[in-house]
Amino acid sequence: MLAWQIFKRRRGLESPRLEVVFGALAGGLAVLASVLLVSLELLILGEAFNEISLLVIGAHLPVIIIEALVVGAAAGFLLKVKPEMLADSSSGILEVN
Structure with a gap:
């Protein structure tokens, strides 16, 4: 949940590389949080x-x-092949196609 919250913070920032940066932060910090808890x-x-x-x-x-x-x-x-997978769902319901 923490990783998703970090990744979600990229919204509203204008840069095509933010998904990469925030994705890396979310992934790394998720493992770091687990290690710190252990x-x-x-x-x-x-x-x-x-x-x-x-x-x-x-x-x-x-x-x-x-x-x-x-x-x-x-x-x-x-982001390159299926950017709609990274789009925020305003309804909170995930659509399955």
Whole structure:
């Protein structure tokens, strides 16, 4: 839900590359939020998990970057081939064709 809210913020901004940028931000921040929640849970479990918590964050840094690149590229691709998939539905109901 957080990723969609970030991606939705691109509305009203005039640039053809905003889908790519906001898609990359949404994808990367979604993974980052998940990793931070796992790390926080490990920290709450006790002092024995402090090092593991840092290791989890470090191990996921490449995953965050790759996710940002893939989601940004996917958003750019959808913008070119089927831009209506990125359009905001004012009724809140998704139409299936």
